[in-house]
Amino acid sequence: MKYMVMECHEGYAVLMDENSRFVQAANLRYKIGQTVTDPVLMNAEESNRGRISMHISKFVAAAACLTIAVSAGALYYSSNYKAHSTVLISSEANVRMELNKKGKVLNISAENADSDEIIKNYDGKGKDMLDAANDIIDIEKDKGYIENGDTVDFYIKAETPSEYNSYKSDLITGIPDVKVKVQELDGKKPHEINPPEPPKADPEKDNKKPEPPKPADKNTPPKPDDKAEPPRPADSAPPAPASPPASNNNAAQQVKQPEAPPAPPASPDAPVPPKPDGGAAPKPNDKVEPPKHVDGASPHAPALPKKKIQLKKEVLGTLSLSEINTYKALTPLPESAAPVAPATEADKNTGPAREALPEAENIQSPPLPIPLP
């Protein structure tokens, strides 16, 4: 690009380029009218650039301030107003405390009617978790829900194990008058933790025909023998369901056994064990008809002798809730049923069903977090 020198000054020269632009450049001993090719041009955008950069820097500064403010606010909110942990005090009344990151109580809520009574006139917001827990326990003592020396369950849900341990140790050391039992709350309220369903023998499942073995690989076709003779259900001998009386809860029976009347001899009313072909096997949905008494009376409590009722109460008192539920699930029990089904003709083919009984007895229900009332 050629420039024509239009004007010369002490510190600069005015040049006109071939695009009719007028520019300022360093006056390298130029003379007016001279044509030059490589001038040192003024940084024309300097002033504009300064202005633009000023605007940009203002904008960036404002954005940075905003970001800092927002992040500081978020941090403050996160550490002060966001629920990070939960402590559930479980006795007669269940009280849930939500804690912030600093361990201060954000919210106290009642889980049942009793706890409503407790927290009705108590506002523990902003208090330390331990103080609030002590206050609640004091109130519970005052109301008579617990007494000194009772065990109070605490369920803690914390974000980190260290938080959990910290709360746990605080609770164990900081609550003097009652026994503290601390457990982890896995997102469930204790009263929501249902006892596991008793292991039901699924006769249909048990009698289900085993599927023929699938070829492990397409390249390896099954043997012709496998196709020709699929395993027969009778041959495979699936574990037949135990008869309802036999599969009834074992623990109760074990306790009953010493005083229970001896098993009556095999009678036509006795429950018939399922047949191996599965057709007569009792389905889970099928109502298990309790064996009728000979005199046709109901097998339920009215027909039981008083001694048995007392015994039952004693046994129920010693059982865990899961065992009771299992027991209840399988009621009505035929009182006349013997603990062990009498051997019938069909028992010859239901050997595995008998063998399955000890397995059912061995199934242990998980421990319950709630003490029985």
Add this chain to the structure above:
Amino acid sequence: MNSDAHQIISQVYKAKKDSHAADELIEAYMPFIKSETAKFLNRPPDKSDDELSIAMFAFYESIRNYSKLRGSFLKFAALQIKNRLIDNYRKEKRNKGQISLDVSDDDKPDLKDTIRDEHDTYQENELREATKQEIDELSAQMQDFGVSMTDVAENSPRQRRTLEICQKAVQYARNNPEILDDFLRTKRVPLAKLAEGANVERKSLERHRRYLVAVLLICTNGYEIMRGHIMQVLKGGENK
């Protein structure tokens, strides 16, 4: 001390608007400019040194770009001079492998004297003299419009789009000599006619009124050399 600072700032702000005041300020601060150049060159600068010219130009740029927010003017100017000289040094460094025609040993003649000069120096001087006369005449005519070359340089469009808009208007004026006659007679730029005729925004033309004065004057009769310099643009199409 404080009054000196205020004085120089007022001088700088005056020089921002007045090119003569800028020249005076540069002349007044020549020792400072030379000292800054000497710091860079590690020797006292000579009048023929490009670095001194660039330092003076950097000082002029400092005047133009200075604001009170930037602190002391002399510190600001010193930084500007230093940066400019460094930029120039880097630019020259690219051509380091080349031999200057002006450099000569004592025994041998200048290199440029050994090369056959195809330029007709006499003709060049004559052309330059004629160009100078045109430029002087143009400057005088621009004075009638109250516009100086520095004003035009400051008002010249920098963005390509704006330049094209101005060139459209100039082209339209060239194709319609009566507009140029009106312009010379009334000494006012007929912005409305130019905007309407060239189908461009009047506001864009208004922003570059002083530039349009210079270019429209060049397009009138009597400035053949300058017209020839920018003829390619006036014919249409910008030189890349």
